[in-house]
Amino acid sequence: MKIVLSGIKPSGELNIGGYGGALHQFLALQQQQFECLFFVPDLHAVTVAQDPNVLRKRTMDIAAYYIAAGIDPKKATIFIQSHVSAHAELGWLMETQAHFGELSRMTQFKEKSNGKDTVSSALFTYPVLMAADILLYQATHVPVGDDQKQHLEMTRDLAARFNQRFRPVFTVPEPIIQQLGSRIMSLDDPAKKMSKSNPNANSYILFQDSPEVIHKKIAKAVTDSEGVVRCDWAHKPAVSNLIEIYAVFADESVETIESRYKGVGYGAFKRDLADVIAAKLQPIQRRYSEIVESDELIRILKDGAVKAAETANRTLLQAKQAMGFVTWAQ
Numbered sequence: 502m503k504i505v506l507s508g509i510k511p512s513g514e515l516n517i518g519g520y521g522g523a524l525h526q527f528l529a530l531q532q533q534q535f536e537c538l539f540f541v542p543d544l545h546a547v548t549v550a551q552d553p554n555v556l557r558k559r560t561m562d563i564a565a566y567y568i569a570a571g572i573d574p575k576k577a578t579i580f581i582q583s584h585v586s587a588h589a590e591l592g593w594l595m596e597t598q599a600h601f602g603e604l605s606r607m608t609q610f611k612e613k614s615n616g617k618d619t620v621s622s623a624l625f626t627y628p629v630l631m632a633a634d635i636l637l638y639q640a641t642h643v644p645v646g647d648d649q650k651q652h653l654e655m656t657r658d659l660a661a662r663f664n665q666r667f668r669p670v671f672t673v674p675e676p677i678i679q680q681l682g683s684r685i686m687s688l689d690d691p692a693k694k695m696s697k698s699n700p701n702a703n704s705y706i707l708f709q710d711s712p713e714v715i716h717k718k719i720a721k722a723v724t725d726s727e728g729v730v731r732c733d734w735a736h737k738p739a740v741s742n743l744i745e746i747y748a749v750f751a752d753e754s755v756e757t758i759e760s761r762y763k764g765v766g767y768g769a770f771k772r773d774l775a776d777v778i779a780a781k782l783q784p785i786q787r788r789y790s791e792i793v794e795s796d797e798l799i800r801i802l803k804d805g806a807v808k809a810a811e812t813a814n815r816t817l818l819q820a821k822q823a824m825g826f827v828t829w830a831q
């Protein structure tokens with residue numbers, strides 16, 4: 502059985518980076534022979550300060566967007582991470598297996614802590630909790646955006662280390678790295694990932710943005726002076742980023758897009774790109790509004806947590822027994 506686990510942190514308003522790197526791929530996996538678990542990693546969101554009222558809303562928002570985008574709760578288990586306490590517990594156990602040195606090498610920690618006077622110790626140990634998330638469900642595969650590759654490598658190392666030191670408890674997961682959309686960059690700076698926490702609202706397109714706002718943001722997106730719609734990440738990163746976004750949202754190949762806009766300037770390309778994004782987001786926005794405050798969503802999340810906890814508690818028990826904890830269960 503192939504098992505896949507992934508999630509989007511409720512650390513900010515969802516933007517199209519999360520569509521390219523996550524939701525687009527979740528939808529594809531749901532169609533394939535995978536048992537899918539999609540969760541809302543709220544314990545990860547609080548590694549940086551969150552306003553409690555906003556966190557609650559964003560957590561429900563992400564869950565609503567999963568469903569609005571087409572994740573089917575009959576096919577996938579959808580739940581909130583903090584509703585399954587085994588995540589925090591296995592996270593602690595795995596911290597005892599993680600080395601300070603390997604955590605210090607995580608580039609995301611370096612980026613996120615850079616220039617800050619203080620950061621939480623949870624931000625530092627975040628990759629260990631991520632490992633626990635994955636290992637609890639014996640996930641065989643994890644879809645990862647480009648920026649998460651290093652964390653998944655650490656999950657693999659921790660699983661192998663634990664299995665070797667105690668006994669084989671965990672499946673060592675494989676990454677699934679998609680070609681298109683695995684790295685959607687900021688609209689104002691193609692050297693930076695499009696991020697929820699970027700203070701510049703013109704750097705991203707939100708799932709909630711209206712067609713008018715999408716047109717304005719795409720019109721402002723940086724390009725280059727060549728005026729040719731051609732994908733070349735080394736020399737034309739800004740235009741290449743826009744072409745990739747187009748490809749993901751229109752489900753077309755980069756080549757098809759390049760040939761459609763041959764001899765046409767950036768103006769027409771950008772107008773069409775904004776239309777393509779708006780056309781994809783509008784039905785998602787409608788479904789989101791229907792479901793976000795609904796009893797249906799609460800029921801899906803409660804059922805999901807019960808189902809997830811069964812598997813998670815089983816794995817946690819095996820890990821505790823392997824480590825020598827006193828457990829009364831057989």
Ligand code: AQP
Pocket residue numbers: 508509510512513517518519521522523644645646647648649682683684685686694695696697698699
């Ligand atoms: N810009 C992106 N391009 C491609 N993939 C992306 N992902 C996120 N942004 C992009 C991928 O989506 C999955 C869920 O990510 P996440 O939201 O849980 O965490 P993140 O990568 O830390 O997202 P942000 O937007 O950068 O949040 P903040 O600013 O709060 O830290 C992951 O697989 C991620 O790779």
